[in-house]
Amino acid sequence: MKEPLLLDGKEVSKSIKGQLKGTIDSLSKEGIVPKLVTILVGDNPSSHTYVQMKANACVRIGMDSKRIFLPTETTTEELLQTIKQLNEDETVHGILLQHPVPSHIDERQAFDMIALEKDVDGVTSHGFGSTAFQLNAYPCCTPAAIMEMIDYYNLEIEGKHAVVIGRSPILGKPVSMMLLNRNATVTISHSRTENLDQIVKQADIVVAAVGKPKFVKGEWLKEGALVLDAGYNKGNIGDCDYDTCYNQAGAITPVPGGIGPVTIAMLLRNTVLAAQQKAVQRTVNHF
């Protein structure tokens, strides 16, 4: 049995962060420190871990970050007000509303309140549409991380059959559009899909984005398939059954250490780009 190529998210993330460092340094010479604000509503413990990780990543690379915690009882209206204030705050370059929000909140309305130029998480309807049409917007971070991983290892997309498992607004749907834009033939599957194993069998590329631990089995895979596991389940378990998938795959991302760290790097990159955009505007206004 040939061993699959291990796609190392930590290495990819390190390389991206290395490239960002220079930009951050030159921005800070102009007095601009890229700043990300995260909003967490409620007290989901894994969400706490994630926003903490994002804040730490910002600080480690020389960016500024602020975490806003709102109580579970927060209303949609109150959340919209918080986002509006951040939209108007000149020192804030990026806004991230951590998903999921409590079920009484209208998450779509809240996401769409984020100003497009501060939507470094790529969650607004406008951002999604722009990404789908290959217009100017910050790409959604986990989907962008998946594409970055493919490109770092020079893996082929064009003409390949990609099967995406999951159709969520910030993962399955946008990554499907990105793969399509790179000329993959994309099948989007989901919880109502029949004979999923037979569909996955035809895939050259499998993107697992369902949120069910160890859901994708090795025997479903075509031999040599590229397996990208974007799952983040409790206990750092991916959506793929790693051991059996490892034996069938041609290349595979581990969990942890795969798509996750690259997602954070994409968030940092988008925030730095947003700050850079701000600097350009300032120069233009000066003349």
Ligand SMILES: Nc1nc(=O)c2c([nH]1)NC[C@@H]1CN(c3ccc(C(=O)N[C@@H](CCC(=O)O)C(=O)O)cc3)C=[N+]21
């Ligand atoms: N608006 C919004 N945007 C998001 O991007 C978003 C979100 N909501 N809600 C939750 C998911 C989850 N997510 C992860 C990012 C990095 C890791 C990550 O780096 N994980 C490490 C391990 C984590 C650990 O050590 O605890 C790894 O895979 O190696 C995991 C999960 C972003 N999300």
